[in-house]
Amino acid sequence: MSRKQxxxxxxxxxxxxxxxxxxxxxxxxxxxxxxxxxxxxxPELRGxxxxxxxxxxxxxxxxxxxxxxxxxxxxxxxxxxxxxxxxQAVVLPPRHDKYAAVSAGVMEIFRSITPLVEPLALDEAFLxxxxxxxxxxxxxxxGRMIREQVSAQQGITCSVGIASTKFVAKLxxxxxxxxxxxxxxxxxxxxxxxxxxxxxxxxxxxxTEEILRRLGLRTVGDLAQTPIDTxxxxxxxxxGEHLHALAWGRDPRSVTPTVPDKxxxxxxxxxxDIADPEAIRRELLRLSDRVGxxxxxxxxxxxxxxxxxxxxxxxxxxxxxxxxxxxxxxRDVYATACALYEASGLEGVPLRLVGVRVENxxxxxxxxxxxxxxxxxxxWRQAEAAMDLAARRFGAGTVRPAALVRAERERDxxxxxxxxxxx
Numbered sequence: 421m422s423r424k425q426x427x428x429x430x431x432x433x434x435x436x437x438x439x440x441x442x443x444x445x446x447x448x449x450x451x452x453x454x455x456x457x458x459x460x461x462x463p464e465l466r467g468x469x470x471x472x473x474x475x476x477x478x479x480x481x482x483x484x485x486x487x488x489x490x491x492x493x494x495x496x497x498x499x500x501x502x503x504x505x506x507x508q509a510v511v512l513p514p515r516h517d518k519y520a521a522v523s524a525g526v527m528e529i530f531r532s533i534t535p536l537v538e539p540l541a542l543d544e545a546f547l548x549x550x551x552x553x554x555x556x557x558x559x560x561x562x563g564r565m566i567r568e569q570v571s572a573q574q575g576i577t578c579s580v581g582i583a584s585t586k587f588v589a590k591l592x593x594x595x596x597x598x599x600x601x602x603x604x605x606x607x608x609x610x611x612x613x614x615x616x617x618x619x620x621x622x623x624x625x626x627x628t629e630e631i632l633r634r635l636g637l638r639t640v641g642d643l644a645q646t647p648i649d650t651x652x653x654x655x656x657x658x659x660g661e662h663l664h665a666l667a668w669g670r671d672p673r674s675v676t677p678t679v680p681d682k683x684x685x686x687x688x689x690x691x692x693d694i695a696d697p698e699a700i701r702r703e704l705l706r707l708s709d710r711v712g713x714x715x716x717x718x719x720x721x722x723x724x725x726x727x728x729x730x731x732x733x734x735x736x737x738x739x740x741x742x743x744x745x746x747x748x749x750x751r752d753v754y755a756t757a758c759a760l761y762e763a764s765g766l767e768g769v770p771l772r773l774v775g776v777r778v779e780n781x782x783x784x785x786x787x788x789x790x791x792x793x794x795x796x797x798x799x800w801r802q803a804e805a806a807m808d809l810a811a812r813r814f815g816a817g818t819v820r821p822a823a824l825v826r827a828e829r830e831r832d833x834x835x836x837x838x839x840x841x842x843x
Contacts, residue, residue, distance in 0.1 A: 439605040440559040440582055444550040445675060447581040447589035448530065448566060451598040453543035454483035456576040457522050458512050469509040473499050476691030478772075482514050486598055519543075522574055529569045533562060538675045544593075546586055548675035563601050585671035587622060588612065609669035614641030621666050628655055643667045684718065685726075686710045687775025693732040695770040697761075704757045705750075707776040712750030719784045721746035725756040728775035729766050736773075739764055746782060753778060 450456065454472040459465055469488035473481040479499035491506035502509065523542040530537045533556065536548035549562050556562050563580040570578050577599040581592025584606040591613075596602035604612045618624055618632045618640060631654055637643045643651070644667035651660030665671070686707045694700060704727070715721065726740035739760040747753065757776050761767065 438560075438603040438608070440603045442606040443559050443582045443584050443589075443603055444548055444553070445583055445586055445589045446547040446549060446559065446563055446566070447583075447586070447593045448545055448547065448563075448570075449579050449581075449590075449593045449597070450526065450543035450570075451577045451579060452483055452485050453523075453576070454514060454519055455485045457519050458515075460575050462512075465510055469493070469506050471499070471502055471506070471509045471511050472514050473502075473511065474689070474691070475499060475511050475513065478689055478691060522576070525574050526570055526578075529566065529573065533566065536675045536677045538677055546589065546675045560601070560603055563603075567599075567601060584609070585669065586673050586675065587666055587671040588669060591616070591620060610644075613667065613669055614639060614644060616640045618643055621663055623659060623662055623666075628659070631655055640667050683726075683777050683779040683781065684711055684714050684720070684722070685775060685777030686714075687728060687773060689773045690771070693770035693772050695768055697767045700761060700767075700771060700774060701758055703774050704761060704776060705754050707774070708754035708757055709750045711776055711778055712748060712753055715748040715778060715781075716784075720781045721748045721784050722778035722781045723747075724779040725753055725760070726777045726779060727757050727760045727764075728773065728777070729761065729764055729771055730773035731766070732770050732772050734772070737764060737766070740779070742780065746780070747778075748784060 455470050458470065458472060467487065468485075469491065470485040471481055471488050471493060472483040473479050477500065481493060481495050481497045481499055481502050483495055484493045484502070488502070488506050488509050491509075493502045493506050493509065499511070503511070519542055526543075527537065527539060527545065530545055530547055534547055534549050534552045536551070538546040540546070547566075549556070549559055552562060553559070556565065559582050563582050567578055567580060570576060579593045579597045579599060580601045581589040581594070581596065581604070582602065583589040583592055583604040588604050588609055592602040592604050613620075616639060618637055619629050621640060621643070624632070632638075632643065635646070635650070635654060637646060643663060646664075648660060648664045651664055654660070655663070688703055688707065690703075694703075723746045724740055724742045726738055728736060728738050730736040741756055741760060743752070743756065753776060761774075
């Protein structure tokens with residue numbers, strides 16, 4: 421069993437929630453999120469091993485149902501290995517727009533409970549419910565309410581950890597998966613933490629775990645009883661102090677409701693290296709279209725456009741250019757990305773991955789937008805706004821650049837031929 425499985429394997433349903441006095445931090449985590457969203461439209465697959473991810477030779481598992489996890493499949497695993505471990509699994513290509521829509525609905529539920537919501541990803545968030553206690557009841561009752569609303573409104577399940585700190589709340593949600601709720605009482609934190617493996621502590625990767633095991637430290641309790649000077653000497657001063665504090669349940673961080681995006685980007689790893697410059701430009705167009713839509717949805721603009729280009733030997737270069745004025749238009753992003761690609765010296769060179777990113781972000785209304793020389797006052801901006809409206813009403817991809825239609829049809833046909841194993 422892998423290290424990750426040991427930390428995230430489902431446990432038995434928890435018993436009574438326990439004393440939640442002072443436990444106002446919740447960590448809510450969707451259960452097998454991508455798979456759960458897919459099963460909304462394919463209920464016949466419930467109870468079967470299902471994997472979401474790229475099906476090509478370089479595909480990676482994005483999510484795995486609990487049935488497939490029983491065979492050792494987990495996220496970030498190469499799809500080729502997942503197929504060997506669980507050949508009967510149904511493999512579905514990811515649909516990120518669908519997951520984003522469900523995630524937005526889930527986050528709306530959280531924000532109806534409290535404004536102090538700190539999303540960590542599409543499928544998880546911290547909540548501080550201290551201000552909601554008088555209105556909605558005790559933390560455990562709020563946790564139950566969230567689980568019921570997520571199930572009723574979105575049709576998926578979530579697990580809720582409730583504690584006095586973020587670190588312990590996140591651990592609690594992991595220990596009660598799937599579809600569970602666990603309260604760690606404020607006076608029971610040490611009893612909860614100390615039997616856990618040292619790898620459960622934030623910041624303990626494989627290398628640090630190896631160092632701690634060499635010292636004979638296998639549980640959090642072992643580490644907690646180790647002199648802090650020893651920890652400083654073995655793993656460094658900052659890490660030693662960090663781990664010692666966590667081992668005793670000390671985590672002063674508060675729930676931060678808004679973390680500004682530093683950049684917005686998208687990238688694609690090809691099933692096979694691609695050298696054709698026109699195919700690369702089509703991919704840059706698709707990625708630019710996605711990034712532009714995300715900028716506008718977030719009401720952000722950015723001044724710096726960057727591309728990532730990775731060759732078949734994994735050599736990676738990035739190139740960036742700062743524009744005179746910030747933009748949220750896919751047309752501007754695409755034009756700059758193409759110029760950076762053409763200036764990179766990699767035209768015609770087989771590429772494994774390409775990416776597009778917009779940086780130096782700011783609120784869309786923070787600076788007046790200047791029209792480029794010869795640019796009409798109406799045109800591209802209205803066209804992309806119309807595409808956004810169509811996407812909100814009818815689903816992502818309803819309106820697309822014409823150059824992408826053929827390429828996307830070919831990719832969909834390839835997924836149908838290679839990407840789905842449905843015995």
